[in-house]
Amino acid sequence: MTLPVVVDRSEEPLTQESAEILRLSAPRPSYFHSRLLPRLREVSARTVPPLIVLAIALAAWQMLCSGPGATLPSPTRIWTDANDLILHPFFYNGPQDLGLGWRLLTSLERVGVGYGLASIFGVAIGAIIGQSIWAMRGLDPIFQVLRTVPPLAWLPLALAAFRDSQPSAVFVIFITAVWPIIINTAVGIRNIPDDYRNIARVLQLNPFEFFGKIMLPAAAPFIFTGLRVGIGLAWLAIVAAEMLTGGVGIGFFIWDAWNSSRLPDIVVALVYIGIVGFLLDRLVAGLATLVTRGSARN
Numbered sequence: 322m323t324l325p326v327v328v329d330r331s332e333e334p335l336t337q338e339s340a341e342i343l344r345l346s347a348p349r350p351s352y353f354h355s356r357l358l359p360r361l362r363e364v365s366a367r368t369v370p371p372l373i374v375l376a377i378a379l380a381a382w383q384m385l386c387s388g389p390g391a392t393l394p395s396p397t398r399i400w401t402d403a404n405d406l407i408l409h410p411f412f413y414n415g416p417q418d419l420g421l422g423w424r425l426l427t428s429l430e431r432v433g434v435g436y437g438l439a440s441i442f443g444v445a446i447g448a449i450i451g452q453s454i455w456a457m458r459g460l461d462p463i464f465q466v467l468r469t470v471p472p473l474a475w476l477p478l479a480l481a482a483f484r485d486s487q488p489s490a491v492f493v494i495f496i497t498a499v500w501p502i503i504i505n506t507a508v509g510i511r512n513i514p515d516d517y518r519n520i521a522r523v524l525q526l527n528p529f530e531f532f533g534k535i536m537l538p539a540a541a542p543f544i545f546t547g548l549r550v551g552i553g554l555a556w557l558a559i560v561a562a563e564m565l566t567g568g569v570g571i572g573f574f575i576w577d578a579w580n581s582s583r584l585p586d587i588v589v590a591l592v593y594i595g596i597v598g599f600l601l602d603r604l605v606a607g608l609a610t611l612v613t614r615g616s617a618r619n
Contacts, residue, residue, distance in 0.1 A: 394585045402585040410593075419569060421593050428559050428570040429597070431487070435494025436555045442495075443502025443551070444544060448536060450503065451510025461507075468500035472558040476565060486566035490559060497558040498551035505550070509543025510536060545609035552605050556598045 379396050386395040394402070405412070410422030450457045475496050479489035517539055521531045537544070563572025571590055578586040 394588065399585040399588050402583075403589045406586060406589045417569070421571065421574070421590060424569055424571045424574050425593060425597055427568070428563065428572065431490050431570065432494055432552075432555050432559050432601075435491040435559075436498050436552060438491075439495045439497075439499040439502060439551060439555070440548060443499045443547065444506050447503040447506025447544075447547075448510055448532065448540075451507040451540070452536075457507065464500065464503060468504075472497040472554075473561055473565070476562060480566075486568060490562045490566050490568075490570075493562045494555045494558050498555040501550040501554065502544070502547040505543045505547030506540060509540030512543070513539045541613045542609075545605065545613065549602060549605045549609070552601050553598065556594075556601060560594060 383395050383397065385391070386393050386398075400407070406421050410420045410425075412420040413423065446460070450460055472493050476489060476493055479492040480486070483489050483492065513536065517535050521535050526534065559570065560572040560575070563570035564576040567573050571594060575587055575590050578584075578590065
């Protein structure tokens with residue numbers, strides 16, 4: 322009787338003919354884990370801490386101003402007494418009964434005119450000072466003296482010269498915002514590397530070509546730093562100027578609310594002013610990043 326022979330092939334080496342290689346592709350990450358989740362974490366890291374601090378501040382404010390002897394309104398009282406200003410910023414019940422949205426637009430119009438003139442004049446004069454040593458020696462001491470004058474100190478002279486509150490307020494904005502623009506532009510022009518100037522001489526660029534192709538791009542981070550400082554000062558100046566010149570701007574609204582003892586309205590107006598000022602700064606900073614490709618100092 323012949324027994325069957327069992328051959329154990331487990332010890333034999335595997336060859337290309339006896340085994341197949343399975344190639345497993347790496348799992349592709351989902352859009353949620355690769356893009357959306359990191360973005361949500363970044364947004365949360367930026368927004369959650371300020372919201373927590375704001376909630377703590379509001380709670381402390383509520384506790385301190387809820388007593389019978391409190392002189393300032395609590396957050397709940399502000400919401401009760403001034404919720405129409407909060408929920409309806411663009412109501413219109415007459416020339417002097419406007420929502421805060423319309424008043425802010427009026428103030429922004431004045432800021433736009435004054436700040437625009439200050440930007441053009443400041444960049445031009447700053448470029449001249451930065452290019453010419455004689456202009457710097459002649460004008461820089463005068464500008465250093467004038468920039469220390471408080472903005473509202475110019476208002477009586479502006480009213481005497483223009484005989485109208487509208488151009489006077491625009492002039493106060495201009496004279497407030499122009500100094501940081503001039504100074505930062507001049508510093509940026511003076512810091513242009515000599516290699517850039519030598520290239521302009523080799524290429525035989527005329528003064529206008531040198532200004533547009535070499536000077537402005539090289540000094541752009543400094544210029545936009547001055548523009549950011551200028552827009553903040555301009556927004557501060559218009560609120561103070563409107564308190565004295567009247568009209569329908571946000572500054573006059575605060576002064577009128579004070580005369581009428583409407584403290585909740587003043588607090589709401591201050592919140593609006595702070596938010597608009599923050600948005601203006603972010604707007605100029607975003608423009609700086611776009612123009613300078615991120616080289617501007619934010």
